[in-house]
Amino acid sequence: MEPPNRAVRTSKIVGDGVTEAKPFGELTPKRIRAAFLDLLGRPPLRAERDKWAGKGLVALLDDLLGGEAFWTKWLEKQLYYFLLIDNFRPRAERVESIPADLTEGRLHVRDAIHRVVLSSSFNQRNPGADTFVTVVMEQLLGIVVQKQTRELEIGKAAYDGGSGLFLGEVVNSQSDVVGVAMGDKRFGQGLIDREYQRLIRAEQNKGERRDAIRAFEKDEFTFIDHYRKWFLSPEWEARLGRPRRTTNRDWVSSLLVDVYDRLPTPSESRRMRDALDGLSDPTPLKGLLARLVLDSQEAKLPAKEDIENVSKWIDQKFLDLLGRSSTDEEAAVFTGAFREPDCRPATILLAIVTGGEYQSQ
Amino acid sequence: MSESKSKRSGQVTRREVLGAGLAAASCLQLGGLGHAASAAGRTVGPSKEFKTKHLVLVAFAGGVRSRETFGMPTNIPYMRAMADEGVLFNRTRTSNLGHFGAALSVFTGISEARGIRENARGPDPTLFEYLRKDGGLSQNDVWISTSGGAQQTNYSASSHRDYGQKYGANVLDGDGIFNAEFKDLLANFGKMREVPGGETDALRKMRKVLDRGKSGADPDASARVEKYILEELTRGTANINGPAAGDRKAIRVARNLIAIFKPKVTGIVLQNADTAHGDFNGYVEVIRQNDAALGELWESVKADPDLRDTTSFVILPEFGRDRDLNTRRGLDHGDGSDDLRYVTTTCWGPDFKSGVEYDTEIDTIDVAPTVTSMFGTKAAFSKGKRISKMFA
Numbered sequence: 001m002e003p004p005n006r007a008v009r010t011s012k013i014v015g016d017g018v019t020e021a022k023p024f025g026e027l028t029p030k031r032i033r034a035a036f037l038d039l040l041g042r043p044p045l046r047a048e049r050d051k052w053a054g055k056g057l058v059a060l061l062d063d064l065l066g067g068e069a070f071w072t073k074w075l076e077k078q079l080y081y082f083l084l085i086d087n088f089r090p091r092a093e094r095v096e097s098i099p100a101d102l103t104e105g106r107l108h109v110r111d112a113i114h115r116v117v118l119s120s121s122f123n124q125r126n127p128g129a130d131t132f133v134t135v136v137m138e139q140l141l142g143i144v145v146q147k148q149t150r151e152l153e154i155g156k157a158a159y160d161g162g163s164g165l166f167l168g169e170v171v172n173s174q175s176d177v178v179g180v181a182m183g184d185k186r187f188g189q190g191l192i193d194r195e196y197q198r199l200i201r202a203e204q205n206k207g208e209r210r211d212a213i214r215a216f217e218k219d220e221f222t223f224i225d226h227y228r229k230w231f232l233s234p235e236w237e238a239r240l241g242r243p244r245r246t247t248n249r250d251w252v253s254s255l256l257v258d259v260y261d262r263l264p265t266p267s268e269s270r271r272m273r274d275a276l277d278g279l280s281d282p283t284p285l286k287g288l289l290a291r292l293v294l295d296s297q298e299a300k301l302p303a304k305e306d307i308e309n310v311s312k313w314i315d316q317k318f319l320d321l322l323g324r325s326s327t328d329e330e331a332a333v334f335t336g337a338f339r340e341p342d343c344r345p346a347t348i349l350l351a352i353v354t355g356g357e358y359q360s361q
Numbered sequence: 362m363s364e365s366k367s368k369r370s371g372q373v374t375r376r377e378v379l380g381a382g383l384a385a386a387s388c389l390q391l392g393g394l395g396h397a398a399s400a401a402g403r404t405v406g407p408s409k410e411f412k413t414k415h416l417v418l419v420a421f422a423g424g425v426r427s428r429e430t431f432g433m434p435t436n437i438p439y440m441r442a443m444a445d446e447g448v449l450f451n452r453t454r455t456s457n458l459g460h461f462g463a464a465l466s467v468f469t470g471i472s473e474a475r476g477i478r479e480n481a482r483g484p485d486p487t488l489f490e491y492l493r494k495d496g497g498l499s500q501n502d503v504w505i506s507t508s509g510g511a512q513q514t515n516y517s518a519s520s521h522r523d524y525g526q527k528y529g530a531n532v533l534d535g536d537g538i539f540n541a542e543f544k545d546l547l548a549n550f551g552k553m554r555e556v557p558g559g560e561t562d563a564l565r566k567m568r569k570v571l572d573r574g575k576s577g578a579d580p581d582a583s584a585r586v587e588k589y590i591l592e593e594l595t596r597g598t599a600n601i602n603g604p605a606a607g608d609r610k611a612i613r614v615a616r617n618l619i620a621i622f623k624p625k626v627t628g629i630v631l632q633n634a635d636t637a638h639g640d641f642n643g644y645v646e647v648i649r650q651n652d653a654a655l656g657e658l659w660e661s662v663k664a665d666p667d668l669r670d671t672t673s674f675v676i677l678p679e680f681g682r683d684r685d686l687n688t689r690r691g692l693d694h695g696d697g698s699d700d701l702r703y704v705t706t707t708c709w710g711p712d713f714k715s716g717v718e719y720d721t722e723i724d725t726i727d728v729a730p731t732v733t734s735m736f737g738t739k740a741a742f743s744k745g746k747r748i749s750k751m752f753a
Contacts (some may be wrong), residue, residue: 074652085479085510127638128687130695131477134459138476146474230369271546277510278537280517280529285589285745291548307375334572342559351567 003270007247023056026233030052030323031057034240035231037361039064040255041073046261049320066224071099076249077192077198078113082122082139086274090121108220109191113140114182118175129156133177141186177194188216190228194222199227201242241334243360247277254354254361255290258321260298294346301345304338311335321352324360381523390620400651410737412602412711414671417615417627417662418488418732419655420464423634424610424694425678427451428707436648439656440707443674446749447709449718455680455702455725457694461512463679463725464630468516470729470743480512482520485742488729489626490518496738498625503530505628506615508607510534513630515663521742530628531586533618535610538590539598553591589621604643605650608633616661623667625736637682637692644692659709673710673735675728680704723748 005236033050039061044052052060064070075098084090094115096147101107107115116122117136119253126135137143143154154164157224158171165171169180181187192212196204204212215222230236246254252272264272272289276282293299307313313336315343318326326334337343352358415615426432431449434441455463462475475483487689489503509514511534518529554676593614601610621746631651634684637644655676662668694701706723714733726745733740734747 081480083480086510126477127635128691128693128695129455130458130693131638144474170499198662267542268546271543274510275538275543277514278507280514280526280532280533281583282507284583285590286585287583288553288590289547291556292547292553295554296550300746302745329569334567337563338566340559341562342557343563344560347560348567349565351564351571353566355571357571 002100009075009305023054023059025057025237027052027055027057028323029053029319030240032060033361035060035325036064037250037254038231039073039244040069041076041247041250042257042263045257045263051318056233061228065227066103068099068103069100074102074109075099075112078116080249081171081194082116082125082135084116084119084121084125086270088121088125090116090119092119092121095119095121105221108184109223110187110220113191114178114186117178117182129159130172133159136178136181140181140190141184142190185213185217186361189213192216195227196230199230199239200233201239201244202235210290243357245360248282249273251276251286251359252289254358255293258353259349286359287350287354291346294353298335299346301349304344309347310338311343317348321349322357370401376445378645379448391526396549412671413673413735414621414746415619415625415627415668415673416673416710416732416735417619417629417658417674418728419674419676420467420628420630420679421634421651422464422630422679423632423647423649423677424459424460424637424680424682424692425634426692426700427703428671428680428700429584429645430678431705436645438654439652439659442675443659443676443709444705444718446715447674447707447713447717449708450586450706450723450748451703451718451720452587452722453677453725454702454722455704456679457680457697457701458633460509460632460679461515464513465516466545467677467679467725467728468628469519470726470740470745472726472744478512480515482515482526484520486519486521486524486528486740487516487522487530488740489628490521490524491729491733491738491740492626493528493530494524495741496577496733496736499582499735500529500531501585501622503628504615504618504622504624504626505530505532506611506618506628507532507534507632508536508611509630509632510537513632516630530626533614535598535614539593539601542600544594544599547594548558567610583685585622589618592604593617605633605647605654607679608647608651609654612651616658619658619668619717620661620665624699626732635676638687639684639689641691670711673708673712675683675706675708675732677725677728679725708751713751719750720752 020039033043098112102112133152134145137145154166155177157164158177159174163172166177167180167184171177171180212226239282253264253271276285279285311331430437456472457475465475465483466472469485469507471485485580491499497557514532517532518526543638544634545600583669598610598613619627624669634644662672681701681704682692682694683696684700724745727748730740730745731748
């Protein structure tokens with residue numbers, strides 16, 4: 001994909017000498033699907049798919065990036081990073097309001113994570129001086145505590161009300177330890193690295209990384225600008241060719257959006273994700289869940305006899321669920337399978353949503 | 362016997378079997394292993410033909426001190442009985458690497474720092490990978506039942522280039538799957554329909570062309586696991602609650618997995634004892650509950666004619682806890698004391714000595730090479746040593 005300032009060169013003659021410029025990053029089914037998954041952790045609803053088809057990535061980013069749905073997903077990713085899930089998920093208003101505050105520009109990401117780490121849930125998840133200070137050092141700063149035992153001991157002492165010089169700053173309390181860690185340069189480095197790798201699925205170019213960290217240290221509110229830059233880079237386009245296993249949460253969202261054309265409720269999302277997270281290989285449970293969802297009344301799939309053009313219907317399902325057309329071989333096998341008496345429309349969808357490609361987008 | 366003396370002399374302590382009932386059980390289960398004392402210190406080479414065909418390795422984890430276990434045997438009557446019929450190592454050295462890293466060390470045989478909340482596979486192969494790749498075991502031969510949620514699925518396999526997920530164990534977290542909320546959710550979707558054979562065939566063809574042979578997954582093995590999950594949801598595991606519910610589910614799941622799949626090696630990773638940070642009494646209750654649940658598992662193995670003469674148990678915490686109570690009258694883990702650094706290892710099974718206690722030091726990382734040796738393989742990257750003296 002070309003950078004935005006050269007996008008207008010991609011054009012076609014539509015008649016009578018009129019040239020219609022293709023938008024930069026024209027949203028093909030694959031790009032729409034990937035962009036929604038990366039931005040919101042789910043594929044597009046049918047109406048969204050129709051709305052964005054053929055439009056440009058820039059317009060999509062203008063609409064979704066930095067919106068409340070985006071920040072809600074971002075917060076969930078951060079909570080998962082700290083394993084603040086299930087009973088340990090923070091319920092405090094100060095944490096629940098983070099997506100809205102980020103959207104309105106009342107908060108930047110450093111302070112958002114600071115709120116999370118100061119929550120009682122973080123404290124309960126990481127009880128005791130040793131665990132708490134270790135997790136602060138490891139998860140916020142990427143420090144291997146076994147190599148910095150002195151800092152750990154000072155942090156532990158401060159946790160219990162003592163004083164000391166922790167990472168070069170005087171600390172007297174548990175919140176001082178958190179505050180010093182949050183202000184450390186390694187926090188910004190770790191956050192930039194984590195988010196870049198999550199989005200692009202590769203290491204960042206050293207120079208760009210340095211610039212991004214510098215910009216973040218100067219002004220945390222610029223964080224969202226990095227996302228935009230990353231989305232519009234050739235690296236994001238390359239990411240489309242680097243499938244990686246979708247998280248269980250995103251798989252659950254994808255399944256319900258694709259089959260029910262609605263978002264999962266928080267309860268559905270949490271219960272299904274927790275169950276899938278409980279398996280090193282969730283394939284069997286995914287198969288079970290997909291069958292239940294596809295066979296449920298809410299699925300509203302067409303009756304087999306109502307599908308007149310089978311190959312067209314199957315190809316549309318490939319486009320909707322995988323963002324691509326079926327190959328000739330796939331079309332032949334799927335069409336042949338569909339003609340078998342026991343095969344139903346739900347069986348076609350089941351094969352796709354439990355396949356490796358659907359689970360790695 | 363003092364530690365220094367036992368280290369120098371290699372002497373062992375024989376414990377009297379507790380009571381007549383246990384003595385009878387011991388004779389029944391261990392048969393010809395009554396010669397254990399005379400075999401003290403004998404080295405058993407990897408070429409020995411072991412009677413053990415199934416092994417249950419329990420990470421009695423969450424941080425458990427010996428003071429509340431073998432120092433207070435009324436808390437753990439079953440583990441005490443197992444030790445009386447088997448081997449007890451009183452001085453098992455641990456590393457305080459956080460629960461995740463320390464338990465992982467038991468499986469890899471390497472003490473390596475891992476982040477407490479790190480949610481990624483470790484770099485070193487686990488004993489499960491050695492057993493699968495080098496020992497030729499299938500995926501359903503090696504299971505791990507856990508109670509610690511998503512993070513513990515990383516025990517399945519390492520990121521090692523020569524091993525990895527392809528040779529991983531099946532990990533199943535009982536609390537994540539078998540709970541009332543998830544059961545209700547499934548019920549809301551509707552009743553599971555019987556799938557006719559023709560539909561299964563069609564599905565298989567479509568999956569094959571989509572997969573293009575990439576995954577190498579065994580659809581039959583997957584179907585068996587799916588069936589097991591459905592059945593387990595109806596067995597009542599989802600209704601277990603109260604103290605140590607997560608751990609008790611993990612043990613119960615293991616019990617059912619062992620009965621159904623008859624795995625060669627079953628790992629169990631417990632976690633609920635970590636409530637000790639703020640609740641000492643709750644922690645002791647977890648120990649009691651977990652001992653009772655392990656007792657049920659032990660009894661079920663002894664009642665199964667296919668398992669009773671061929672199953673071994675190895676049970677050890679990943680590390681202990683601090684010597685003194687914290688300000689919340691709980692127990693943390695970070696003071697570097699012997700209470701934290703040393704735990705006990707209990708071994709019971711047809712190849713182990715009977716009624717023997719050692720005060721000599723072993724290390725938690727010695728378990729992995731010992732287990733792999735019992736199945737004829739080596740834990741090639743392990744830094745631990747095979748514990749020869751446990752064998753009869």
